[in-house]
Amino acid sequence: MMMWWHWLSVIGSLAVTGPIGVAIVVWLLAGKSWRLTAIWLALFGAGMALVVATKMAFIGWGVGVASVEFAGLSGHAMRAAAVFPVAGFLATRSSPLKIRLLGTAAGVLLAVLISISRVYVRAHPPSEALTGCLLGLAVAGVFIWYASTEHHMALSRLLVLLCIPVLLVAPQVEPIPAEQWITRAALYLSGRDQPYTRDMWRAPRSPLD
Numbered sequence: 001m002m003m004w005w006h007w008l009s010v011i012g013s014l015a016v017t018g019p020i021g022v023a024i025v026v027w028l029l030a031g032k033s034w035r036l037t038a039i040w041l042a043l044f045g046a047g048m049a050l051v052v053a054t055k056m057a058f059i060g061w062g063v064g065v066a067s068v069e070f071a072g073l074s075g076h077a078m079r080a081a082a083v084f085p086v087a088g089f090l091a092t093r094s095s096p097l098k099i100r101l102l103g104t105a106a107g108v109l110l111a112v113l114i115s116i117s118r119v120y121v122r123a124h125p126p127s128e129a130l131t132g133c134l135l136g137l138a139v140a141g142v143f144i145w146y147a148s149t150e151h152h153m154a155l156s157r158l159l160v161l162l163c164i165p166v167l168l169v170a171p172q173v174e175p176i177p178a179e180q181w182i183t184r185a186a187l188y189l190s191g192r193d194q195p196y197t198r199d200m201w202r203a204p205r206s207p208l209d
Contacts (some may be wrong), residue, residue, distance in 0.1 A: 081136025
């Protein structure tokens with residue numbers, strides 16, 4: 001059972017969701033959907049920026065919510081919830097309504113499972129996985145709302161062909177050290193030698209604190 005959660009966690013990694021996010025851009029550009037390309041880049045970029053900002057705020061300055069162990073949005077959950085519903089929607093864009101709904105729902109379900117997997121592999125507490133997932137779903141929902149108004153998008157097969165190699169190859173790739181990069185940036189900006197950690201919340205306080 002643990003291997004199942006680990007596999008799902010890998011599918012939500014930057015090595016998988018990043019290239020799929022780029023594949024969506026390529027698909028939109030191939031269809032000459034300039035407006036949707038800009039909207040996707042803005043929404044996905046904003047989501048990523050919020051993830052990085054919350055992580056850096058905790059690592060460098062200790063900004064978080066100790067009562068629920070929130071130390072930053074889950075990047076895995078945010079990216080998965082943003083990318084997979086959009087990929088499912090676009091891949092079935094030329095299909096009947098029921099198929100489009102199924103494609104989108106499948107993406108949402110996969111994203112939710114990936115978010116849960118982050119809790120099971122003890123990478124994030126529920127608060128971080130949930131908030132990351134909700135942010136990603138908001139990104140996906142806004143994009144899909146805009147995309148549903150477009151009526152000249154017929155490159156669904158191309159998107160599927162672009163995504164399949166990523167899902168097959170990326171899990172074998174060495175993990176991208178994104179957390180290390182964020183930590184270094186946070187320490188540099190805050191001027192600290194050591195990052196804040198959740199263990200500091202659990203450490204017993206002195207009577208003078």
